[in-house]
Amino acid sequence: MRTVLITGAASGMGLAIAKRFLSGSDNLVLVDINAQKLAQAAQELQAPTGQLSEVVADVSQPTDCARLVQAALSFSGRLDVVINSAGIWVEGPSEQASEEEWDRTLSVNLKGPFFVCRHAIPHLEKTNGCIINIASDAGLVGNAGASIYSASKGGLVLLSRSLALELAPKGIRVNAVCPCDVATPMIDYQAATYGNGDPEQYKRNLLAHYPQKHRARFATSDEVAELVHYLASDKAAPITGAALPIDFGLTAGY
Numbered sequence: 001m002r003t004v005l006i007t008g009a010a011s012g013m014g015l016a017i018a019k020r021f022l023s024g025s026d027n028l029v030l031v032d033i034n035a036q037k038l039a040q041a042a043q044e045l046q047a048p049t050g051q052l053s054e055v056v057a058d059v060s061q062p063t064d065c066a067r068l069v070q071a072a073l074s075f076s077g078r079l080d081v082v083i084n085s086a087g088i089w090v091e092g093p094s095e096q097a098s099e100e101e102w103d104r105t106l107s108v109n110l111k112g113p114f115f116v117c118r119h120a121i122p123h124l125e126k127t128n129g130c131i132i133n134i135a136s137d138a139g140l141v142g143n144a145g146a147s148i149y150s151a152s153k154g155g156l157v158l159l160s161r162s163l164a165l166e167l168a169p170k171g172i173r174v175n176a177v178c179p180c181d182v183a184t185p186m187i188d189y190q191a192a193t194y195g196n197g198d199p200e201q202y203k204r205n206l207l208a209h210y211p212q213k214h215r216a217r218f219a220t221s222d223e224v225a226e227l228v229h230y231l232a233s234d235k236a237a238p239i240t241g242a243a244l245p246i247d248f249g250l251t252a253g254y
């Protein structure tokens with residue numbers, strides 16, 4: 001039985017990924033900063049007794065990253081898959097950005113995944129394990145109006161590639177997944193916070209960039225979870241150091 005650690009597991013893609021792994025026979029360690037949402041998610045998952053453990057932690061804090069990896073080991077004695085899905089969105093004109101926005105976004109989206117990996121490496125080495133980091137299309141191409149977020153996700157892509165090279169001799173694979181807009185609470189938050197009072201128009205504006213034109217839609221968290229589940233399987237053994245778009249061609253070019 002593998003042990004799969006998922007950060008940001010209380011919502012959106014993290015929760016969908018947890019569901020997907022649970023449909024196999026993996027042990028799950030769910031991590032989130034939001035204790036209430038995490039408890040709800042765990043209840044929703046209806047995992048058999050002993051198959052699921054919850055850890056409330058803030059990945060922006062390296063001490064929490066150490067603690068959550070330790071909690072996974074205490075739970076099952078092993079660690080096979082690490083999925084860094086915890087993340088936050090920020091946008092707005094760069095000339096109005098605050099240092100707090102920069103620090104918080106980089107700490108959650110980039111420092112967090114690094115320190116989770118840093119503490120997980122010795123344990124993943126024992127299981128020939130793998131790491132999957134949820135980056136973004138905004139980590140592959142620039143995003144006007146979201147420079148801080150893009151910097152954090154671009155950093156996460158190259159962190160993933162660098163770790164893939166470094167950890168290959170240890171038998172650990174590392175990949176980044178780069179989704180387009182995905183229908184999750186994060187998109188609703190973006191639309192509500194930055195949509196100038198018209199969240200539906202905000203969402204239409206996002207979809208206007210897609211090559212599918214009037215057929216465009218957001219990806220679903222289940223679609224992303226399926227890719228993540230595959231990447232963590234033995235079938236994906238040759239895939240490491242990849243930054244895989246799952247984006248309807250949004251980053252394919254003009």
Ligand SMILES: NC(=O)c1ccc[n+]([C@@H]2O[C@H](COP(=O)([O-])OP(=O)(O)OC[C@H]3O[C@@H](n4cnc5c(N)ncnc54)[C@H](O)[C@@H]3O)[C@@H](O)[C@H]2O)c1
Nearest residue numbers: 008010011012013033058059085086087136181182184186
């Ligand atoms: N939704 C999208 O359109 C989209 C697109 C591309 C990439 N992403 C990325 O995918 C990942 C998942 O996003 P989502 O859409 O599922 O978002 P979401 O907001 O639904 O879920 C994110 C989860 O991360 C948790 N979290 C936030 N800060 C944390 C912290 N410091 N420590 C621990 N947990 C924390 C939140 O409580 C939440 O449960 C994020 O990294 C996001 O940047 C999202």
